[in-house]
Amino acid sequence: MLRTVVLALTFAATALGATLLVATRDQVTAEHIRDNLDITTITVNNAKIYLVQRSGKLIMIDSGNPGDEGKIVDAMHEAGITPETIDYLILTHGHLDHVGTAAYFQTEFGTTVIAGKGDETMLSMGEQQPLCATSWLAKVIDVALEGKSYPFFTADILIDSPYDMQQLGISGAITPAPGHTLGTLLVTFDDIIFVGDLIRGELIRQSTPARHFFMCNLADNNADIERLVDMEQYRRWYTGHFGSLLRDDVAKWQKENASPPH
Ligand SMILES: [Zn+2]
Numbered sequence: 604m605l606r607t608v609v610l611a612l613t614f615a616a617t618a619l620g621a622t623l624l625v626a627t628r629d630q631v632t633a634e635h636i637r638d639n640l641d642i643t644t645i646t647v648n649n650a651k652i653y654l655v656q657r658s659g660k661l662i663m664i665d666s667g668n669p670g671d672e673g674k675i676v677d678a679m680h681e682a683g684i685t686p687e688t689i690d691y692l693i694l695t696h697g698h699l700d701h702v703g704t705a706a707y708f709q710t711e712f713g714t715t716v717i718a719g720k721g722d723e724t725m726l727s728m729g730e731q732q733p734l735c736a737t738s739w740l741a742k743v744i745d746v747a748l749e750g751k752s753y754p755f756f757t758a759d760i761l762i763d764s765p766y767d768m769q770q771l772g773i774s775g776a777i778t779p780a781p782g783h784t785l786g787t788l789l790v791t792f793d794d795i796i797f798v799g800d801l802i803r804g805e806l807i808r809q810s811t812p813a814r815h816f817f818m819c820n821l822a823d824n825n826a827d828i829e830r831l832v833d834m835e836q837y838r839r840w841y842t843g844h845f846g847s848l849l850r851d852d853v854a855k856w857q858k859e860n861a862s863p864p865h
Contacts, residue, residue: 626807631678639774640792642841645678647671650700651843654684657792658773663692663714664790664797665843669703669753686712693777695799696784697722698731698817699753701843706754718758719779719786729755732784734817740806741816762788782827783818789831796837801827802853804845812848812856825861832857 633643641656648671653664661684667675679686692714694702705726708714718726725731729752736742768775775792783800790797801824805811818824831837832854840848 622807626809629674629678631682633682636795637793640795642795643682643684644841645675645682647674647678648700649844650703651841651846652678653797653841654679654682654689655792657775660690660771660773661688662773662775663689663708664841665695665701665799666692666704666708668700669751672704672707675704686714689714691771691773692716693788693790693797694718694722694726694758695790695797695843696787697725698734698784698800699748699751701799702726703753705758706756709756709759715760716756716758717760717762717777717788719781719784719788720761720763721779721781722784722786723758723761725784725786726758727755729753735819737814737816737818737821744816780827782820782823783815791837794836794838795841796831796839797841798831798843800843801831802840802848803842804848806845809845810848810852812853813845814860816844825857828853828857828861 627649630646631643633641635641639657643654645652648668650667651665652667652675655662655664676686686708689708689712692705692708694705694716696719705716709716734745734748736745762777763779766777768777775790778789780787780789787799800815803813803815805813832850835850838850840846840850840853842848
């Protein structure tokens with residue numbers, strides 16, 4: 604009997620381990636959304652780096668963890684993308700897993716970096732503000748992140764009000780949404796929205812919405828999610844971790860998990 608239980612537990616642990624390995628592996632995917640909108644997603648160390656082809660320009664959204672520069676550039680080459688051709692790098696916020704290689708792209712390839720003004724101090728120091736873990740898993744991640752920093756830099760364009768990307772010759776918009784950090788930015792192209800760490804996908808079922816690992820003000824986060832859910836034109840949400848998410852799935856999740864108490 605004991606032997607059977609031990610065997611069953613071993614099997615379950617191995618299966619879970621294998622599933623986790625697959626769920627957290629590095630990968631590159633390319634999606635042709637429609638004419639004038641192509642998205643390549645690079646995942647390195649569970650951080651997503653997006654490359655959007657739009658209006659004849661190549662826009663990178665978020666830059667992954669410090670130290671992953673080589674892996675990210677290799678993944679770009681694998682996807683047929685030359686880093687020198689990236690026109691803009693938009694940072695959804697100043698946490699190290701989103702801005703960790705920004706200094707490298709700026710100096711090595713001359714990429715123009717765009718960030719939220721509210722995160723300017725954080726970026727200039729290469730340090731993030733303290734995090735507020737929302738689960739036991741987040742607490743584990745928090746311990747692993749403690750004391751880590753990234754190469755500091757100065758963004759070329761700082762944004763603190765709604766920004767029409769037509770100024771850059773691109774059909775799209777950048778909107779400040781302070782919350783997860785003071786300088787959080789949302790980036791939109793047609794019916795697609797890049798939300799950074801406003802919300803994430805689940806670890807295993809990655810297109811199922813989940814509360815982000817770190818959030819200091821849950822009420823504020825809920826209000827932001829509700830506001831975006833109400834903007835029904837954004838049908839697909841691209842997240843910083845796992846995902847992407849369908850707006851209708853987020854709406855369902857929001858009702859069950861993020862509605863204000865009545
Ligand atoms: Zn973050």
